Amino acid sequence: MASNTFDYAVVGGGLVGSCIAYGLSKDSQSVAIVDEGDRAFRASRGNFGLVWVQGKGWDYPAYARWTRQAAGLWPSFALELLESTGVDVDLRQTGGLVMSLDDAELEADHRKMEQLSSHTNGEFQYRMLSNSLLKQKIPEISSQVAGAVFCPHDGHVNPLRLFRALHQGMQQNGAEYLPSRHINSIEYCHGEFQIKGDFDEIRASKIVLCAGLQNSKLGEMVGIEIPVVANRGQLLITEKLKHFLDYPTLHVRQTTEGGLQIGDSAEDVGLDDGTTNNVMAMLAARATKMFPVLESIKVIRAWGALRVMTPDGKPVYQASTSCPGAYGVACHSGVTLAAAHAEKISQWILAGEHGDVISNFSSSRFNV
Amino acid sequence: MSYQILVAVDSMFKSISECSELVEFSLNGKLVQVPKGTNVAAAVLLESAVCRTTVVSNTARGPFCMMGVCFDCLVSIDGLANQQGCQTLVEPGMEVIVQRGAVEAERVDDYG
Numbered sequence: 077m078a079s080n081t082f083d084y085a086v087v088g089g090g091l092v093g094s095c096i097a098y099g100l101s102k103d104s105q106s107v108a109i110v111d112e113g114d115r116a117f118r119a120s121r122g123n124f125g126l127v128w129v130q131g132k133g134w135d136y137p138a139y140a141r142w143t144r145q146a147a148g149l150w151p152s153f154a155l156e157l158l159e160s161t162g163v164d165v166d167l168r169q170t171g172g173l174v175m176s177l178d179d180a181e182l183e184a185d186h187r188k189m190e191q192l193s194s195h196t197n198g199e200f201q202y203r204m205l206s207n208s209l210l211k212q213k214i215p216e217i218s219s220q221v222a223g224a225v226f227c228p229h230d231g232h233v234n235p236l237r238l239f240r241a242l243h244q245g246m247q248q249n250g251a252e253y254l255p256s257r258h259i260n261s262i263e264y265c266h267g268e269f270q271i272k273g274d275f276d277e278i279r280a281s282k283i284v285l286c287a288g289l290q291n292s293k294l295g296e297m298v299g300i301e302i303p304v305v306a307n308r309g310q311l312l313i314t315e316k317l318k319h320f321l322d323y324p325t326l327h328v329r330q331t332t333e334g335g336l337q338i339g340d341s342a343e344d345v346g347l348d349d350g351t352t353n354n355v356m357a358m359l360a361a362r363a364t365k366m367f368p369v370l371e372s373i374k375v376i377r378a379w380g381a382l383r384v385m386t387p388d389g390k391p392v393y394q395a396s397t398s399c400p401g402a403y404g405v406a407c408h409s410g411v412t413l414a415a416a417h418a419e420k421i422s423q424w425i426l427a428g429e430h431g432d433v434i435s436n437f438s439s440s441r442f443n444v
Numbered sequence: 445m446s447y448q449i450l451v452a453v454d455s456m457f458k459s460i461s462e463c464s465e466l467v468e469f470s471l472n473g474k475l476v477q478v479p480k481g482t483n484v485a486a487a488v489l490l491e492s493a494v495c496r497t498t499v500v501s502n503t504a505r506g507p508f509c510m511m512g513v514c515f516d517c518l519v520s521i522d523g524l525a526n527q528q529g530c531q532t533l534v535e536p537g538m539e540v541i542v543q544r545g546a547v548e549a550e551r552v553d554d555y556g
Contacts, residue, residue, distance in 0.1 A: 369549035
């Protein structure tokens with residue numbers, strides 16, 4: 077066997093690709109991770125680090141169940157990564173909060189939670205918190221906040237440590253990481269995929285596309301429709317503070333090291349991952365309105381990152397019919413779904429299992 | 445006070461400033477005079493070398509690059525924490541305090 081021939085080629089070395097490559101390599105398959113260079117958009121390095129259940133799939137029960145299942149797999153996955161790589165990804169599933177600044181917003185959130193709960197036969201749990209109940213959890217919260225939804229399934233991790241643990245883990249398992257491979261074409265020939273670009277050709281029996289925003293283009297080469305568009309989020313990082321925030325929120329979270337991450341913006345600006353003064357000002361204003369303690373705190377970094385959004389915001393897991401052995405995976409929740417991707421999705425690819433989860437997330441749903 | 449642990453080290457630095465005009469400011473509560481035009485990090489070096497302990501591991505740090513890139517010379521100046529000492533000139537009456545660990549977000553009473 078030539079050294080550039082593998083059982084599996086995973087295209088994309090972000091969180092989604094790394095999780096799947098980790099899962100495949102655990103099964104003793106020979107795996108190559110074919111990654112872009114530094115020109116890639118790297119959603120995995122710019123994200124917020126939430127393991128988030130609340131709100132997801134309130135209008136799509138399969139997604140609600142999948143997210144809930146994924147969050148449930150996280151504790152054993154974090155432990156496995158710690159034991160196999162020595163990297164503590166700093167998982168804390170304390171429950172999380174979404175605050176509302178006015179009663180109408182809070183009531184709208186409440187209705188979504190009711191629907192989510194009934195969709196999942198009560199498996200999805202939540203509590204509505206008034207301002208005074210919220211203050212018991214976070215004394216620093218402003219009296220201007222109307223209330224919040226508390227969901228016990230929510231949590232957060234250090235996404236960069238997760239990234240490091242996965243890369244170390246998959247390479248310990250024998251997977252080969254091949255960066256700076258910009259792919260020009262993928263050809264399917266006699267049951268084998270030939271990956272071509274300005275590098276030595278890579279061959280694989282199966283190929284898994286996890287290339288984020290590049291998945292639409294790459295998918296066409298192997299007969300899979302993966303519609304994705306970019307959605308920009310901007311993030312602010314503050315100086316490190318003494319610990320005061322025991323719970324992650326959708327808007328602000330405090331890392332173990334003490335810095336705050338602020339950011340819940342969403343913009344449709346194409347492939348521009350920059351920052352803008354007006355959005356950063358809006359983020360800072362909203363955060364200080366919720367947490368008046370932040371008024372005198374300095375922001376030390378800011379960045380923009382591009383979410384990978386499918387038309388309905390739910391994941392796509394799609395096998396190719398014209399090129400058997402090709403799979404496409406796209407989602408914007410690479411952190412939340414990490415454990416499920418490493419375990420369930422890699423099993424689907426290894427065994428060709430066609431469970432409920434997969435059929436619910438076929439890209440054929442966009443063509444009805 | 446506990447910060448005295450940090451300032452127990454004798455400084456090995458001497459000012460080579462030719463400015464004879466002195467500026468008086470307070471470093472950890474002690475009145476100190478330095479030549480006019482001295483920046484806060486240089487003033488800290490003249491006294492003790494240590495200006496803070498780190499946020500995560502609580503180990504001592506002193507001014508290093510003196511040009512605004514290393515962020516090791518962070519001090520509290522006039523009540524505002526995490527100021528770059530090397531980017532701030534000493535002003536008369538300035539209050540500079542070494543930092544221990546992370547800054548505390550001070551709770552604001554927003555009931556009023």
